[in-house]
Amino acid sequence: MSKYPRTKKSLGQHFLTDGNIIRKIVDAIPAKPDDCIVEIGPGSGAVTEILLQRFKNVTAIELDQRMVEYLTEEYPDLNVIHKDILEYDWSVYEDQNRPIHVIGNLPYYITSQILFNLFEYRPILSTATLMMQKEVAERIVAEPRNKDYGILSVQSQLMSSPEILFDVSPHVFSPPPNVQSSVIQFTFDKGGLDCSDQHLKTVVRMAFNQRRKKLSNALKRLDAELPVDEFNFDLRAEALAPHMYEKLTARLEQLGTFG
Template sequence: MSIRPKKSLGQHFLKDKNMIEKIAGAITAAPGDRVIEIGPGTGTLTEALLERFEDLIAVELDQRAVEMLEDKFPGLKVIHKDILEADFNELVAEKEQTHIIGNLPYYITSQILFLLLENRALLGDALLMMQKEVAERIVADIRTKDYGILSVQTQLMSSPEILFDVPRQVFSPQPNVDSAIIRLTFDKGPLECSDEHLKTVVRTAFNQRRKKLSNALKPIIDKKNLPEGFNFDKRAEAWEPSIYEKLTARLEEDGILT
């Protein structure tokens, strides 16, 4: 049984056995941990995961793929759902350690990434395959063109690390870009501020990244009320992630963000 990849779902199926083994081998899960695979598709990676982990759950949107997985792996728990609508409390079910693995569709990579960050308190880590360009933005250093919203939020909420590249030739159909495997380890603990307010501050700052922060942040803070202890003469890309967290916490304390 085989299925044709749907362009509307951004499907690109892994076909290279060596790469599949390399990805499966990069998961840090212990034998009793839960592993959740996002978008398993035809199950080529799923098969390698089942050889390693007893507690595996597959979350798949495509009904054709769900039927294929259930037929191919009778003991596998398959949830027919869009991962963006999944309840992570149910998926984790009070497990001590839960690990995410997924080959993310390019068109919703950011949405899935932010969903995982929102649920980071429930997760140990996430091993994600995504467009190489996006992975490089996540780990980017300050004062670089790649440094931006994804960099700040992901680095504040996890420890991201690119493990290795995945060439386009290992997929069917072959995408137009290369991919990378990135691991997000959720080891940072709670922020000093709320996630939502942090998003507001970071996105406002980078929406006008060529301006000084005193001007870029005007939709949130009037120039006359800029808190002391921050250099607002710099541009958004010059601030380390921790400064955005501190500023957001200060604005919450001062009642500017409520």
């Protein structure tokens, strides 16, 4: 096997080197051999190699041209796509007649952007098994009235069923990151919301961007008559459970708040 290129700090590359952790991650994917597997940022292919041993339909999306060339040479059966994951069009899988499972060790600096991109296409995805900064994973599963509870918590829990599977030490990466990591699995089993994704995002972000204020003040920029007889706007953003944000947004839509 030819030596793979060195990591690029500018791309946030940290490659897994521990075979036991790699197998543990792949073991966690609830997929059958014929299902479609999409790997985000395969890098040097440490996880990819195990995926190819277990699944027949593996696609790898990689931004680094050096890694694309390396993967193409090393794994002739792998479908390698040279693309920025934030520009990738997941709708290409809409006509697939098999479940789509996503896996990836996400660059820490664009984790949230990747997640929101996946949530947008959740109707065509089955699961996403992702490694990310432990701190971010804890925010995703945080419950109301917790300091970690926020925008990511609400949207993740409304649009999927997230579960932290296990933590990962920095020592199993090359080079080691300066943070602890966690593997978290999103199961896209929630179906559609009672409101539009975009309107939900507007309400949730407005509420949490001023999380120290009462909702009545935080949502003032909506420039709308709030249904004060149906919801308690004296609460702060962190007090509302995810389903209440969905309910509130749906009600505001009925009232014509968003035009």
